[in-house]
Amino acid sequence: xxxxxxxxxxxxxxxxxxxxxxxxxxxxxxxxxxxxxxxxxxxxxxxxxxxxxxxxxxxxxxxxxxxxxxxxxxxxxxxxxxxxxxxxxx
Numbered sequence: 001x002x003x004x005x006x007x008x009x010x011x012x013x014x015x016x017x018x019x020x021x022x023x024x025x026x027x028x029x030x031x032x033x034x035x036x037x038x039x040x041x042x043x044x045x046x047x048x049x050x051x052x053x054x055x056x057x058x059x060x061x062x063x064x065x066x067x068x069x070x071x072x073x074x075x076x077x078x079x080x081x082x083x084x085x086x087x088x089x090x
Contacts, residue, residue, distance in 0.1 A: 002020075003018050003019070003020045003062055003063075003064070004018060004019040004020070005017075005018050005064060006018070006019075010034060011034070013030070013033070013034040014030070015027060015030040015031060015034060016030045016064075016073070017078075018062055018064070018075060020060070020062065023077055023078070023079075024077070024078040025060055025062065025075035025076060025077050025078065026075065026076055026078060026081055027073055027074070027075055028042075028045065028046060028049065028074045028075065028076055029042060029073070029074065031076075031081070032045055035088075045088070046074055048087070049074075049076065049084065052087070054080075054083060055076070055080055055083060055084055055087075057080070058076050058077035058079065058080030059074065059075070059076060059077075060075045060076075060077065061073065061074060061075070062075050
């Protein structure tokens, strides 16, 4: 199925989303950036997502066009977003 890419505005930030297989996914990196996380914190969240039994079921790597060419972008299914956000330690 075709991947449809769209950026949405959230509190003045742009968050990358895609629709694939009738599901909506959000870019983990964009959400981390929107929350003001450092690059180190973003990498830590990627590790936590991959190691979390519940959340890893909502992860998808999507091949998307970026400034550096086509890259695999870590996306999280929208239904898993509230669970992930609740698990972030401020």
